[in-house]
Amino acid sequence: MRALALLAAAACAAAQTYPVTQGKTYKFEKIADGIYYATGGGGSNNVVVVNDADVLLVDDGTTPTAARAFIADVKTLTSKPIRYVVNTHFHYDHTDGNSVFPPDVDIIGHEFVRHAILDFDVLHREPFITSQARMPAAERDTIKPTPPNVTYSSKMILNKGPREIQLLFLGRGHTAGDTVVFLPRERIVATGDLMESRLAYMGDAYFDEWVTTLENLKKLDFATVLPGHGAPFSDKGLITAFQAYLSDLVKQGTALKKQGVSADDAAKRVDLTAHAKAFPQIQGPGADIRGMRRLYTWLDEK
């Protein structure tokens, strides 16, 4: 009896499997007709949307080399031309492939993404700095941060034959300009790093707004989330669990700051192990130091 119950629980928890097309670099999981989840490029997980006459990509990887490999592999799925790239946010691992696309490709992002790539010194700040340590210098030198050439502020809709593609800014969160790509007919939403299936980087976060923005996300009628990192999931409970993590981090970080504990020490002292069931990457006390430094700055700015 008990074994059966455990088996049933395991079956529920198991990730859904999708048909796979393996490219040279990227693995594509077919989520629905014309919708593919791309992993294996070493940076963000991307989405390929094959429309009746063209292709839209969500995010394009960490380097021009990765983006070229992605484009080559997309050709194994379709011969239709790539006409659109959506940047879910400005971080390097989602946008540093932008420079390889010809000017007739619309690179679309929230207006903050353009501002950040043009005005922040993105190659000399986090999260790029930490990633540089892992990147060969020859590859790093090819990176040319390239902003979106089409921007929007709250909502943009592309109607491609029978398909509607909604680009939505639901509020600040992971950054000040996160886009979710919502396909209402297919009930699929690509969330970038606003909602991953694991804990996201928090170095540019707006913590309490993030919780509210995730509430807005939950109001969309979707059945499948395609996150910027991790794996596809369906359970809105994971979003609630992440909201709880964020709230707990803010509560503990705020208390430690009030006690005069430094951000770096607070990053060691917070204990979020209560959230390890939803986020197994939590192996013990502590949180990412860049996220805690940001939390302290954000508390000062509030």
Ligand SMILES: [Zn+2]
């Ligand atoms: Zn990010």
